[in-house]
Amino acid sequence: MMLLYWLADRWLDFKIWRLRRQGLTIADDCDFMSLPDFGSEPYLITIGKHVGIADGVVFITHDGGTHVFRHQERYRKVIKYGRIHVMDNCLLGQRVMIMPGVTIGPNSVIAAGSVVTRTIPPNVLASGNPAKPIMSIEQYAEWSLAATPDYDEAEYKRDKRAFLLKMTRKGGRTQPLKEEA
């Protein structure tokens, strides 16, 4: 089992090495479990330092919508590509899609399932389709801190399952939350 994980990691390393040869810019300390879909022009994508990328994330650097009008003489030469820049210390949630021309961050979180069609400012939590900022990272961090129970780190590390089952018994989350409006 450990060997399988080790082989999967090496395969991921190889894929990233090949994408870099194809022009992808990505910092060494980025964190992902499975390979994102970097699309057909990886050289148009720049990923900064300490970026976390969850499963199923897609980067789209080419707007294929030209398909419906490029056969007209007036639009014959139309091409639509856009660079994508995810700046330092961002987090892209599961199944996030990022459209051509978008810049994100730094220090921004894109919630799972979001479709990012426009540039996202630094230091925000954004979500939705299309993705929009819904709170600042400071609010988000403070909210998360308030929702974290006082706990024993050694206990958490020793038996995460028993710990989380105890911590989340009442209500859904780790603690009743002070919800934002």
Place this chain on the structure above:
Amino acid sequence: MMLLYWLADRWLDFKIWRLRRQGLTIADDCDFMSLPDFGSEPYLITIGKHVGIADGVVFITHDGGTHVFRHQERYRKVIKYGRIHVMDNCLLGQRVMIMPGVTIGPNSVIAAGSVVTRTIPPNVLASGNPAKPIMSIEQYAEWSLAATPDYDEAEYKRDKRAFLLKMTRKGGRTQPLKEEA
């Protein structure tokens, strides 16, 4: 061909058996074609009786957004996990994503492609990103009944394809619908 399906079903049974050993709670009469993604903490997920789960459904029990602020001393101990509870007789449509801390139902339907970020009340049809209730299940059931033509069940079972091609000829659906506002 039948053997392949049989093997696929046994593989699914094995996966569910292993997930239950990891702490997943799921009733025996739940219905899914392919294995949902139960994430990294299956022991935080409870699925009630007679729940239908379409392809590509994801359960997220861990908010990874802490990635962007946990390196700050103030937020060093922040953890964000949430239980997910899908109550009896729900239906989760294709590619639905369910976020930490969410409770759904009972008797609620989550439309395909929805991202469920907040708890969904019982007896509603919810859709969108973020998912919101759009009608009651009673309205939905009555609407569906009104849209069902009078038909011969034996004919439907004998040749579903010929039956559906006949039933849906005019307009897109099984019958012109009385649309809700």
Place this chain on the structure above:
Amino acid sequence: MMLLYWLADRWLDFKIWRLRRQGLTIADDCDFMSLPDFGSEPYLITIGKHVGIADGVVFITHDGGTHVFRHQERYRKVIKYGRIHVMDNCLLGQRVMIMPGVTIGPNSVIAAGSVVTRTIPPNVLASGNPAKPIMSIEQYAEWSLAATPDYDEAEYKRDKRAFLLKMTRKGGRTQPLKEEA
């Protein structure tokens, strides 16, 4: 490598051949890289001429939501299926989902990540969950034309990577855009 691509294309051809035998109607000049998910009733789907389909597109012809009320005697016979018709010269972006009873186009573009729950008129760009028209194809084409730099086609074809890196250096996209409101 070329052989692998060739084999993948033949496999795709075989899958389409089989889907047509199952009743799918799709024109010969449609364009897709990977096989869409045509669901359980491909005979309810009609795809017109010169339609482009990106990766991960799903067609849903059966509303599974009846799962939650069909066990009640009043709703025992309720069935919900709907034909899907994508008319000529459309483009379906990555991970688009199309619901039962929907007609699209002709000449319409569905943006990546959209969930199409209602019929989309001809000649529009639609996006979102649920998908709504956001501009006409004429506006979209003119906007795209305005954003295309004057370029040498021979240079583009000779070295796409060098060309795109040069063309997109300033700002994210191929050229500063006149954004719609």
